[in-house]
Amino acid sequence: MSAHRDQSDIEGSQPLRRRTLLAAGAALPVLAVATPAAAATSVVVEPSNVQQTILGFGGMNHTVWISDLTAAQRETAFGNGAGQLGFTVLRIPVHEDRANWSREVATARRAVELGAKVIASPWNPPASMTESFSGGKRLRYASYGAYAQHLNDFSAFMANNGVNLYGISIQNEPDYAQEWTAWTSGEIVRFLRENAGAINTRVIAPESFQYRKNLSDPILNDPAALANVDIIGAHLYGTQPADFPYPLFQQKGNGKELWMTEVYHPNSSDSADLWPQALDVGEHIHRALVNGRFQTYVWWYIRRSYGPMREDGQVSKRGANMAHYSKWVRPGYSRITATANPQSNVYISAFKSGSRIVIVAVNKNTSPVDHVFTVRDTGSAAISTWLTSNTATLAHYNDFTMSNGSFNAQLPARSIRTFVLN
Numbered sequence: 147m148s149a150h151r152d153q154s155d156i157e158g159s160q161p162l163r164r165r166t167l168l169a170a171g172a173a174l175p176v177l178a179v180a181t182p183a184a185a186a187t188s189v190v191v192e193p194s195n196v197q198q199t200i201l202g203f204g205g206m207n208h209t210v211w212i213s214d215l216t217a218a219q220r221e222t223a224f225g226n227g228a229g230q231l232g233f234t235v236l237r238i239p240v241h242e243d244r245a246n247w248s249r250e251v252a253t254a255r256r257a258v259e260l261g262a263k264v265i266a267s268p269w270n271p272p273a274s275m276t277e278s279f280s281g282g283k284r285l286r287y288a289s290y291g292a293y294a295q296h297l298n299d300f301s302a303f304m305a306n307n308g309v310n311l312y313g314i315s316i317q318n319e320p321d322y323a324q325e326w327t328a329w330t331s332g333e334i335v336r337f338l339r340e341n342a343g344a345i346n347t348r349v350i351a352p353e354s355f356q357y358r359k360n361l362s363d364p365i366l367n368d369p370a371a372l373a374n375v376d377i378i379g380a381h382l383y384g385t386q387p388a389d390f391p392y393p394l395f396q397q398k399g400n401g402k403e404l405w406m407t408e409v410y411h412p413n414s415s416d417s418a419d420l421w422p423q424a425l426d427v428g429e430h431i432h433r434a435l436v437n438g439r440f441q442t443y444v445w446w447y448i449r450r451s452y453g454p455m456r457e458d459g460q461v462s463k464r465g466a467n468m469a470h471y472s473k474w475v476r477p478g479y480s481r482i483t484a485t486a487n488p489q490s491n492v493y494i495s496a497f498k499s500g501s502r503i504v505i506v507a508v509n510k511n512t513s514p515v516d517h518v519f520t521v522r523d524t525g526s527a528a529i530s531t532w533l534t535s536n537t538a539t540l541a542h543y544n545d546f547t548m549s550n551g552s553f554n555a556q557l558p559a560r561s562i563r564t565f566v567l568n
């Protein structure tokens with residue numbers, strides 16, 4: 147994405163226009179109405195039924211378009227104490243102008259010190275490498291090799307400044323590029339086949355703005371291109387949950403990672419503190435992880451009026467929804483099978499690391515709901531829980547003990563609740 151999704155996001159640069167309705171189009175119903183359950187319904191968690199490995203949650207910092215995070219805001223974003231987001235992924239831009247590279251160092255270096263992975267995405271190659279065509283701007287074929295070196299140079303610069311990139315993309319949103327560089331699927335495959343093998347860090351492609359499979363299918367179907375890509379990256383602007391699953395990736399992407407590298411949801415027009423609208427974020431993350439089997443969930447700007455961190459540096463209600471995952475589902479955890487939708491407007495996901503199990507439950511109903519949680523192959527466990535609702539934000543809710551592999555729990559109306567089982 148770009149500041150094109152929120153024209154107020156660009157400070158001191160030419161506005162980039164964005165059809166913000168794309169993000170709004172993905173919004174799921176805000177007001178869910180249901181009658182209270184007549185009896186507790188069942189949720190079954192299966193620790194032995196392991197799904198994808200979770201690699202992290204995070205967001206974007208872009209110091210040319212908006213001001214850098216402050217030192218305190220870096221701690222809030224990437225620290226994992228009280229009132230912090232616990233983010234473990236930072237995305238930064240690969241500026242076409244090398245004079246701007248140093249602007250991204252301070253936040254990236256602190257994120258790495260706090261344990262985060264840093265990935266980078268370019269919006270444009272250097273101007274000398276591009277040409278105009280009827281569809282806008284593209285990388286000249288004769289510059290493919292020089293462009294791979296440009297990406298390597300950025301990786302080396304960041305490494306020399308204390309930031310070893312986890313991965314680098316070849317292009318941000320090549321299929322939504324009115325204001326930056328466009329790539330066809332054929333051009334992406336060609337670059338991956340002929341040039342990406344020379345890139346010295348993990349390669350991310352194609353970062354379609356709407357998870358359009360016609361951009362990623364050709365990569366998966368071309369063994370030579372696939373061999374030179376490490377991460378299939380996608381954005382979810384306007385993508386409907388029915389399009390989150392990716393059977394071809396499950397079939398051919400063995401050994402590759404699947405990242406959701408950018409989104410805001412459900413829009414960029416509302417305050418991130420509106421409730422219950424902020425619960426849409428909790429549901430969206432659930433669907434990305436459970437239906438889409440993504441291994442990461444990365445927001446657009448970390449600090450913005452509609453983002454996980456407010457402009458005053460405090461965690462927003464949308465951010466709290468993200469933190470219900472990011473603070474307790476840490477990199478290396480595995481998603482495990484759980485009853486995903488035990489009743490209307492309730493969404494359950496579960497994760498494990500060793501003997502620790504984390505369950506995240508979203509209730510979008512206007513009434514509380516009761517559930518019996520059965521954790522197979524588990525006897526007793528100490529359980530701590532945290533809650534975000536209209537009146538609570540990442541608040542410690544209660545502690546109790548599970549015996550005989552099950553426990554009863556109520557999900558308050560319009561809330562998200564995290565259970566940590568030890």
